[in-house]
Amino acid sequence: MSGHIVSKKLYILIFAALIALTALTTGVAYVDLGKWNTVAALAIALAKASLVTLFFMHLRWSSGLMRMVLVAAFVWFAILVTLTLADEFTRQWTPVPSSWEAQIQQTVR
Amino acid sequence: MWVFLATEVMFFGGLFTAYVLYRNFYFPAFEAGSRLLDIKIGAFNTAVLLCSSLTMALAVRAAQLGKKRFLITFLLLTLLLGATFVAVKFGLEWRHDYLEGFAPGANWTFHGPDWRHVELFFCFYFFLTGVHALHMLIGIGILTVLIVMAVRGRFSPERYNAIEVSGLYWHFVDIVWIFLYPLLYLIGGRY
Numbered sequence: 001m002s003g004h005i006v007s008k009k010l011y012i013l014i015f016a017a018l019i020a021l022t023a024l025t026t027g028v029a030y031v032d033l034g035k036w037n038t039v040a041a042l043a044i045a046l047a048k049a050s051l052v053t054l055f056f057m058h059l060r061w062s063s064g065l066m067r068m069v070l071v072a073a074f075v076w077f078a079i080l081v082t083l084t085l086a087d088e089f090t091r092q093w094t095p096v097p098s099s100w101e102a103q104i105q106q107t108v109r
Numbered sequence: 110m111w112v113f114l115a116t117e118v119m120f121f122g123g124l125f126t127a128y129v130l131y132r133n134f135y136f137p138a139f140e141a142g143s144r145l146l147d148i149k150i151g152a153f154n155t156a157v158l159l160c161s162s163l164t165m166a167l168a169v170r171a172a173q174l175g176k177k178r179f180l181i182t183f184l185l186l187t188l189l190l191g192a193t194f195v196a197v198k199f200g201l202e203w204r205h206d207y208l209e210g211f212a213p214g215a216n217w218t219f220h221g222p223d224w225r226h227v228e229l230f231f232c233f234y235f236f237l238t239g240v241h242a243l244h245m246l247i248g249i250g251i252l253t254v255l256i257v258m259a260v261r262g263r264f265s266p267e268r269y270n271a272i273e274v275s276g277l278y279w280h281f282v283d284i285v286w287i288f289l290y291p292l293l294y295l296i297g298g299r300y
Contacts, residue, residue, distance in 0.1 A: 002172060004168075005170060006166075008170070009165070010300065011163060011167060011170070012163070013158075013163075014163075015159060015163040018159045018162075019159060022152065022155050022156060022159065022290075023293060025290075025291055026148065026152050026295065028296060029148070029291075029294075029295040029296075029300075030299045030300055031271050031299065031300060032300040034300070035243075037295075037296060037298055038159040038296045041291035041292075041295050041296050044291070044293065045287050045288050045290075045291050045292075048287045049284045049287050049288065052162060052185060052263065052280050052283060052284050052287070053280070053284070054279045055164075055166075056162055056165070056166045057275075057276070057277055057280045057281075063191065063297045066111050068113075069111040069112055069115050070111065070114075071114035072115060073114070073118040073119065074118065076118075076119060076122075077118055077119065080119075080122055080123065080126055080127075081129065082128050082193070084126050084130060085129070085130070085133075088130055088133065091190050106254075108225070
């Protein structure tokens with residue numbers, strides 16, 4: 001077995017970047033950016049995950065097959081989320097008849 | 110291992126999707142629930158887990174170079190950091206949530222606005238972090254076996270597949286937490 005040997009310095013650099021990004025995402029949570037808070041949090045998480053897969057998990061030096069497995073996993077995950085949310089956002093809910101609402105309120109209590 | 114990790118992406122992916130869906134249904138309650146979590150513990154545990162990923166990567170490197178003593182040291186460090194994460198999670202954070210009355214079914218005393226949906230948020234919180242902690246415990250088990258094998262001198266620069274593959278698993282569990290931390294602790298906003 002002969003994998004690519006990464007220098008200690010690069011590992012520590014990646015680690016420092018990961019810690020910095022954690023500090024950044026935590027800091028951003030304290031600033032009101034409206035919708036962009038969620039976008040920023042997810043973008044930073046994605047950046048961190050990419051650093052871990054590319055360097056710690058050696059994907060940068062791996063064969064195309066390995067990369068394809070990971071990309072396939074994320075594509076399927078994207079399909080899952082997109083279709084679920086597309087269904088959810090375009091569905092018209094049937095309104096609950098007003099006579100039922102009182103009953104529902106009672107059972108909830 | 111990569112194919113197994115792909116199935117794991119789908120497993121956690123399903124849970125994440127369910128979480129996102131309910132977060133959209135009951136947005137204010139999920140934001141309120143998120144604010145009830147202790148961000149300091151979350152951030153601390155994130156740092157601990159990132160450290161453990163670094164030591165795991167260094168352990169793989171030590172195995173590649175055939176440095177037995179470094180290999181054992183880094184595996185032990187990874188195990189200790191992983192154990193710290195789980196101890197903080199169960200011993201400090203879950204205990205705190207339970208005592209504060211944020212444990213659905215077991216001890217729920219929070220009756221603020223829309224509390225039923227805050228309870229739902231906490232169901233997600235306990236399930237997601239619980240499943241993640243279970244993965245950590247499995248990882249700790251794997252590390253224990255690796256340390257024993259390393260001490261017995263089972264690894265060499267030609268034969269370190271088990272360490273490489275376990276490393277992949279460990280980093281994957283780290284990545285799951287990288288997404289869980291913002292999703293659970295941060296996107297409720299702290300301002």
